[in-house]
Amino acid sequence: MSDALAPPAPAGSAVLPRLLPFVAAVFLGFLAIGLPLSVLPLHVHDALGFGAVLVGVVVGLQSVATVLTRRHAGILSDTRGPKRAVLTGLAASALAGVCYGLSLLMPGGSIGALAAILCGRVVLGFGESLFMTGALSWAIATVGPRNAGKVMSWNGIAMYSAIAAGAPAGLAIQEAGGFGALALAASLAPLAGLAVAAMVPAVPVPGGVRMPFTAVIGLVLRPGLGLALGSAGFAVLATFAPLLFAARGWDGAGLALTAFGVAYIAVRLVAGGLPDRLGGKRVAAGSLAVEAVGHLIVWQASSPTMAVAGAAVIGLGFSLVLPALGVEAVKRVPAQNRGVALAAFVAFFDLSIAFGAPVAGGLVGSWGYPAVFLAAAGAALLSVLVTATDRHS
Structure with missing residues (x-):
């Protein structure tokens, strides 16, 4: 394991090579999430015989655990160093796969197997919270706060790529080798990420007085609220686009999510550094306006082609919302509180994804899916308004 301290932050074209190990570690860590993503609902429902409610509990428990442990992840990153947080988080993520494997050996039939899987989901949520918070803080310290937008853009590419590639790969592994093979793969991927992260130089743990967690939340509250409002649309698209297509008898619901994903990643690849160059508020406000246009296109869609086009526009707009507002959040706190600030900021995204779709679902009964x-x-x-009227400098 390399314990050497990282060299001074690079500038310009030297940034991306320094970011690649972090991107690789996050990608491999998120495969622990992506690989079981499509397999677990089928396994819990078909193999273990549980209903839709418990399937939802199994899937959602990881996100709940992630939100509840964000604060601890931020504190560990700030006080013990982000490298420690990343290595601990990746190890915990690997342990989740072990729990999935143990579910095949548990006594008590389906109940015992379900208990082991639920333990794995809790451990995975804790692991994601640690390695994601630590990776952001570690990468920003390595390449400098002036490149925070690039850091968040590339970490997002790693996350979504791992989920997009992991879900079909997990199904293929399950079909070829069964649930045990899937559990093994879900353990090996984060262990590979741990091996990558272990070779990256650590960064010094900043000294100075650390603010209370509540004070840090106050500093990132405005960009956090903007992120929560802007992210609700992603939850709506992922949840209700397939239902809208089905209700109207349209084929190709998967194309809408594919169009969103392609546009999202393309913008991050081409323009991921814009928040660093133009400022987070300006990029966030423009991105959110584009996202709103995309939702209006889907709202008025009279054909599947129009709906797919709207989903692509949503992806174009949503792509830079998190990195742009993240730039604003990072610059409001001193280095010794960066991990906690990032944890608190990203928690707004977690909460929006958790509650955005259920709240929107309440509109469907009275107004239908387009509403x-x-x-x-x-x-x-509204997020544009929150962002544009933020006078913090």
Whole structure:
């Protein structure tokens, strides 16, 4: 393991090579999430015989654990160093795969197997919280706060790529080798990420007085609220686009999510450094306005082609919302509180994803599926207002 301290932060074209190990570690860590993503619902429902409610509990428990442990992850990153947080988080993520494997050996039939899987989901949520918070803080310290937008853009590419590649790969592994093979793969991927991260030089733990967690939340509250409002539309698209297509008898619901993903990653690849160059507020406000337009297109869609086009516009807009607002959040806190600030900021995204779709779902009964996209456009425009009127400098 390399314990050497990182060299001074690079500038310009030297940034990306320094970021690649972090991107690789995050990608491998998120494979622990992506690989079981499509397999677990089928396994819990078909193999273990549980209903839709418990399937939802199994899937959602990881996100709940992530939100509840964000604060601890930020404190560990700030006080013990982000490298320690990343290595601990990746090890915990690997342990989740072990729990999945143990579910095949548990006594008590389906109940024992379910208990082991639930333990794995809790451990995975804790692990994600640690390695994601630590990776952001570690990478920003390595390449400098002036490149925070690039850091968040490339980490997002790693996350979504791992989920997009992991879900079909997990199904293929399950089909070829069964649930045990899937559990093994879900353990080996984060261990490979741990090996990559272990070779990256550590950064010094900043000294100075650390602010209370509540004070840090106050400093990142405005960009956090903007992120929560802007992210609700992503939850709406992922949840209700397939249902909208089905309700109207349209084929190709998967194309909408594919169009979103392609546009999202393309913008991050081409323009991921814009928040660093133009400022987070300006990029966030423009991005959120584009996202709102995309939701309005889906709201008014009269054909599947129009709906897919709207989803692509949503991806174009949403792509830089988190890195742009993240730049604003990072610059509001001193280095010794960066981990806690990042943890608190990203928790707004977690909460939006957890509650955005259920809240929007309440509109469906009275107004139908298109109404949720109008509501998502309204949330994005409200986020523009929150961001544009933020006078913090």
